[in-house]
Amino acid sequence: MDDPTASAGPETSRSSCSVRSVLAERSGLAERSAGSARDAAPGVRQALLARGLRFDYGGEPVLRGVDLEIGFGELVAITGVNGSGKSTLVELLAGVRRPSGGAIERAAAVALVVQQPDVAPHLPLTVHDVVAMGGWRPRSARWARLERAPRRTRRARAVDAALARVGLEGLGARPWTELSGGQRQRALVAQGIVAMPAILILDEPAAGLDAASRGRTREILRAEAARGAAVVWVTHDAEDVAVADREIRVDGGLVRADLGGA
Ligand SMILES: Nc1ncnc2c1ncn2[C@@H]1O[C@H](COP(=O)(O)OP(=O)(O)OP(=O)(O)O)[C@@H](O)[C@H]1O
Numbered sequence: 001m002d003d004p005t006a007s008a009g010p011e012t013s014r015s016s017c018s019v020r021s022v023l024a025e026r027s028g029l030a031e032r033s034a035g036s037a038r039d040a041a042p043g044v045r046q047a048l049l050a051r052g053l054r055f056d057y058g059g060e061p062v063l064r065g066v067d068l069e070i071g072f073g074e075l076v077a078i079t080g081v082n083g084s085g086k087s088t089l090v091e092l093l094a095g096v097r098r099p100s101g102g103a104i105e106r107a108a109a110v111a112l113v114v115q116q117p118d119v120a121p122h123l124p125l126t127v128h129d130v131v132a133m134g135g136w137r138p139r140s141a142r143w144a145r146l147e148r149a150p151r152r153t154r155r156a157r158a159v160d161a162a163l164a165r166v167g168l169e170g171l172g173a174r175p176w177t178e179l180s181g182g183q184r185q186r187a188l189v190a191q192g193i194v195a196m197p198a199i200l201i202l203d204e205p206a207a208g209l210d211a212a213s214r215g216r217t218r219e220i221l222r223a224e225a226a227r228g229a230a231v232v233w234v235t236h237d238a239e240d241v242a243v244a245d246r247e248i249r250v251d252g253g254l255v256r257a258d259l260g261g262a
Pocket residue numbers: 057062080081082083084085086087088089
């Protein structure tokens with residue numbers, strides 16, 4: 001299988017779907033680094049591991065040798081000032097970009113919720129359609145066409161349940177373009193959680209949302225971690241950091257990890 005992150009190289013383009021199901025499963029961890037991985041904390045199975053991760057966009061390096069480990073069941077807040085490289089880091093972790101150097105290991109497929117999705121405005125997509133993309137797998141498109149009704153029904157129910165969790169119940173049939181900015185962001189969180197990913201990475205999913213929606217997003221992400229997912233969450237909000245298990249701060253192209261948490 002083609003793994004977009006199998007080696008260092010030029011960056012990949014952003015796709016038209018905001019949740020990327022990066023099938024990096026292969027046999028166990030993808031992209032094994034040459035060195036030996038440090039053991040995860042006792043009882044925590046490792047979901048993501050980066051060693052010496054470097055990245056540049058053609059100029060000054062944005063990341064200069066990032067090391068980090070994230071376990072299943074952990075809720076990790078990624079923080080840092082504007083332009084410090086948080087989005088770049090999570091895109092590397094998710095496999096949307098290839099590192100210029102270093103290695104990443106992923107123990108499972110990743111669902112990525114990006115800040116600004118490219119959902120083509122001219123396509124007649126409903127909110128339901130966009131949320132259902134979270135269960136999309138490149139290799140299963142053919143099977144999706146052939147699938148039997150009971151499975152379609154299960155998927156439709158999963159989409160409805162995800163929309164209800166983010167407080168958008170009943171809006172599934174609405175055209176995507178008719179949602180407000182905040183409603184779209186919440187729908188993208190629904191897209192991220194609809195397929196119950198083992199690794200969920202979100203780039204500022206609650207930026208600009210009202211206080212109630214930010215609180216609801218926090219509860220959803222805590223619940224995702226409680227069911228065993230590794231949840232990595234870029235945020236500028238101190239309240240988000242307070243509910244996370246750990247904060248990882250991006251600073252000067254490196255990370256300051258294990259800053260404590262809730
Ligand atoms: N496509 C790109 N081409 C060139 N430079 C880029 C590109 N995307 C980001 N950068 C640069 O890389 C650096 C890190 O950007 P990044 O978006 O990762 O930061 P961030 O911490 O997520 O910022 P913010 O908090 O504003 O979202 C910045 O200096 C930015 O200008």
